[in-house]
Amino acid sequence: MIITGRLFTALLITAWYSSNIGVLLLNKYLLSNYGFKYPIFLTLCHMLACSIFSCVAISWLKIVPIQAMKSRLQFIKISALGLIFCLSVVGGNISLKYLPVSFNQAVGATTPFFTAVFAYLMTLKLEACLTYITLIPVVTGVIIASGGEPSFHLFGFIVCISATAARALKTVLQGILLSSEGERLNSMNLLMYMAPVAVAFLLPVSLLMEEGVLGITISTARSDPRFLWYLLFNSALAYFVNLANFLVTKHTSALTLQVLGNAKGAVAVVISVMIFKNPVSVTGMLGYSLTVFGVILYSEAKKRSK
Template identity: 40%
Template sequence: MSVKAHSSTAAEAANKSFVATVKIVALVLAWYGVNIGLLIANKWLISETGFRDTTLLTLLHMVTCMAASGLLMGAGLVPTKSMSMQLLFKVAVLSLSFTVSVAACMASLAYIPASFAQALGASTPVITAALALLIQGRLENRVTYAALLPVVGGIALASGGEPLFSALGLGLQMLACTARSLKTVLQAAMLTDERDKFHPMSLLGYTSAISACFLLPLVAAVEPRGLQHMAALHANSAHFTPLLLVSCGSAFLVNWTNFVISKQLGALTLQVLGNFKNVVAAGASIAVFNNPVTAMGITGYGITTFGVFLYSHMVRIHPATKVTPVMGLGLTNPTSSGSGSGLDGGGKEGGGGGGVAAAKDVETGSVSASAASLGSSSVRRAKEAVEGLEGGEREPLLSRSGQPA
């Protein structure tokens, strides 16, 4: 009887593991799907209607996320979260990191080519791995870190490389990458923390509201006539309003699935999947818009694809370990633990404690400073280079011309 009972228990465990894996894969595929939908909607919105106010578009995306999350919480479909001053501070830092990533990314494109920015952006998983170790105490196996090399190198190769260089542009783009990585690590920690443990939709609602407040002065500084442009396009283009609604709706789904994946798989896996998302989006963009593709681009995306599958395999057989975080920033609790990393959900995602004072370092990436550094001509150049900017991410690029693939 004991043998039969053991066999039955093992079968049930295997079945649960299989179901969990299927759910994770379905979630990732859905995330890719809505990301591609957002990319196409934004591409059509910009190319077909001439809408260029991308920071205002990001603000509208945040307002949509705030409104949708608020409605769901108000209807009782999503649990609300009582906010202490400490929790509010954590959410504010998370929101600030998002806003800084958007502002710094826009500013960098006024000084460096879009393809060079794409190559630099490929380093985001490496920065995320470092921050996850420093803030959460999440230590990956050496072979897992090594698997990041083709993930990063493939995207950099696909960007084609650029001989043009600007120290200011480089600094701004690396600030954007660091802020984006910090956002990913913080949201993973807050979603898996045993004491704070936000529901993904609740955290999205609070983060979107504060991010919208941060974005308002940025929009006023760099796109003061954005609402006038929207009104004119609404009156003159029959496609503008439907495309804008699709873009905002897709952005809500993208951000929600982003938070869910971050909770289930961890910050580093989210960034690795984000690099692979560029491969998927590039293929969809080529199919829909007939964009040109280079041999170097195909080779680079092939290397990234190999790296993503290698990374997933390494995470599965070499789970991350929990160590004492170097700098907790006061944003995670010492007892926190959470979901796994990798497509099978294996490995543990943890959070660490630390002092609050170091969190002030995050504020050095001032949004107002980034906005002030842009002249009117630089703003135009930046906005021409940014198409479909969402969450500080760029559309994948396959050519040196800066045109999205």
Template identity: 35%
Template sequence: MEDKTALSQGSVFRSLLAIVQWWGFNVTVIIMNKWIFQKLDFKFPLSVSCVHFICSSIGAYIAIKVLKVKPLIVVEPEDRWKRIFPMSFVFCINIVLGNVSLRYIPVSFMQTIKSFTPATTVVLQWLVWRKYFDWRIWASLVPIVGGILLTSVTELSFNAFGFSAALLGCLATSTKTILAESLLHGYKFDSINTVYYMAPFATMILGVPALLLEGNGILEWFQTHETIYSSLFIILLSGVLAFCLNFSIFYVIHSTTAVTFNVAGNLKVAVAVLISWLIFRNPISAMNAVGCAITLGGCTFYGYVRHLLSQQPASTGTPRTPRTPRSRMELLPLVNDKLDDKV
């Protein structure tokens, strides 16, 4: 009995440790990126994203090839271009849009908009694939959409370009998830192998646009900025921590349940909002805070509904109609909540 109790306590401790280190890396990367754009005046989101991809490529190579943390999942060369490259392209767009939005809007607003991803995923699958969803899935989206609308209307630091970038980032995240279901069919990727294959492609995709669009601005920044070396260290450190975030997701996946992860993810958004406000002091109205709380509550309810539906046994012997799902899994959106948070 004591052994079981000790084992249970050890499991809880590992789960808490996994969540705390995931929170730490995630919030730190977000705050550092905002600091780079706002305090260091390094207003080049494409280049920052490129640094992240380069660091992630190197980190994934070391983790798999040198430290052998995870075995390499072998992908055929043809599949790398037909399957991995399209995923990498959307992955790249997703990260860039997130960094672009951080340049123009506060962390609190950006994180709230990012919570809109479940709604965009469900709507995309419904429109494109005509996928059936249980009414409770649709009901869970109401507070998410309502909270986003209230937050947007009452946001004191509203910027149309930053808002659009964050919203498009939600669409890119949803598209990435949906593509993963079809393009990566047959490959059971973990987070490290995903980065190992996608980050080099993303670096290649982003390198030329970053050079052409931001090269001159970066050269001017080098000439006029006073603390070059310390600033470069912070930019590089943000890239290293971005890879560590991916690694932390791999750890938290194996240490928590889906429900725990969902709740922890929404609490992480609240922590990011609070810490960003303490550092940057961006104005937040009372109604704006209420909108954010409604959105996070809606996300938690959405995660609970997904879990509830996934636990229900499939019904048998029921006559099918064109609107009847073929299986219980058709009631669930193709959203891998545990892997949508990569930076």
């Protein structure tokens, strides 16, 4: 039983790593290497897949019990979270058009810094002094990595930072807006409600800002059937990332997921450099390593302060 349990947990972690890194690399391939330069439409496909698969997983397969919304105010709160979540994903995908995956991951590792900032601004709650000190190498590492990045792109960097900040803002707001026992939702139910909001927002934005994207997508799929399979698999994988994230947390702990997440970024960097052959400087790698080290220290400081 113990061996079976450990094997199941190992398989879950492997699935989580594979889906996380897989969707990241496939996004980069489609947006940068394949020539499909429509990040908003790609995000729309992701959110559409999340909407469909969430309903199937919760309403039909009963993976988790369905949690109904209790009020109009709760719907408004969830819609606001869905919009911020949507902006963070769009920003992350746009940045992949301009930045290599390795640098994208280095910037994304600064999420704890923005989480600490937003948590203080919105709740005025101070962390232990040591927790804030550990954020210094997190930020310093990204500054060093930026200076040593051969493929640095200012617009891509700004968008990536904005997406990271939006991701942190969504986390903090989720804790504030859905803090009462009656409003709290597990991550899978929250995704089921947020994804359709994102679809409703992204559809008109994509059609207006990415002119002719539907026609281009259809013509590309007709001329190259592999593209359609790439797009469908990538969209399904975007949902599976959230499912695997939920299952790993359920069968291990949030702290374990955090530790695995730190290692995942490093693995993604190595694999992306091997696949896309993007140049990486020693300075850039030292900066990224410093950021990851800072994140590990931050996680340890947060754990000790509780």
